[in-house]
Amino acid sequence: MFQRLWSWTLYLFGLTLQALWDCEYDDKxxxxxxxxxxxxxxxxxxxMAADSDASLIKFRPMDSxxxxxxxxxxxxxxxxxxxIRLSQSMKCLSRQWIYHINNKTQEMILEGRPYLKTEIFVKxxxxxxxxxxxxxxxxxxFRRLMLYGRSPTLSDFSRLKFxxxxxxxxxxxxxxxEQAQEPCEIS
Structure with missing residues (x-):
């Protein structure tokens, strides 16, 4: 009971903060x-967040x-x-990508996708x-914002910030x- 009350208090506090936050970020x-x-x-x-539900379609079948x-x-x-663990079958798919870094630009370019730009934000x-x-x-x-963490869990405040x-x-x-199952193993 206390944990639920605390969670709601934090959530309401976060909403208040969100209304006061400006949209200036200095972590690029x-x-x-x-x-x-x-x-x-x-x-x-x-x-993740995207400019439309259509931009999320290929990510919806993922569990973790x-x-x-x-x-x-x-x-x-x-x-x-x-x-990538799929929600329905719970099978794991292995994938890999190579990012090119050009010191003259602000973003990374995904190999084979020259029009896809990836900007990095980190504190x-x-x-x-x-x-x-x-x-x-x-x-x-499309435009998509993606959040990665060193842990699969996310605090309410970090979610609000995102x-x-x-x-x-x-x-x-x-x-x-959803993360209903443990993430697949990676070495």
Missing amino acids: VAAGNLNKTQYSGKWYFIM NVFQLTPMEDQQKLLLRGE EDDDYIVLLESQDKGSEH EHRANCLNLTAILVL
Whole structure:
């Protein structure tokens, strides 16, 4: 009972804060300045916001995700490997992506998807990282904000902060992964 009351109090406090927060964020990191060692390792995909429900369709069948971020020998590349647990079958799918980092631009470019830009937002010593994917050329047009954490759990306050940022960017469709099952193993 106390925990539920505390959760509601925190939620209401967060709503009040959200109304007072402005939309100025100072945590954008230029892709070339990302500390690859600090942000290497295991990350859990927790939630996302998008400009439309259609931008979330391919993510809805997911129950949980875990990713391994690894710098590559080529200093201008990062390898992201993922294990994706599907909600309906509970099977795990393995995927990998290579991001190219150009020190002259603010964002990373996904190999094979030259129009997909990924901006990075992170606070020093934070256990969360936020990525803003956008594509305004090619066959798809979208904007998605994605939250990753060192842990698969998320505090109410961290969720409110993420939702506020999404609201500031006019990203109104929200998806929180169900995480009904443990994330798949990744090495």
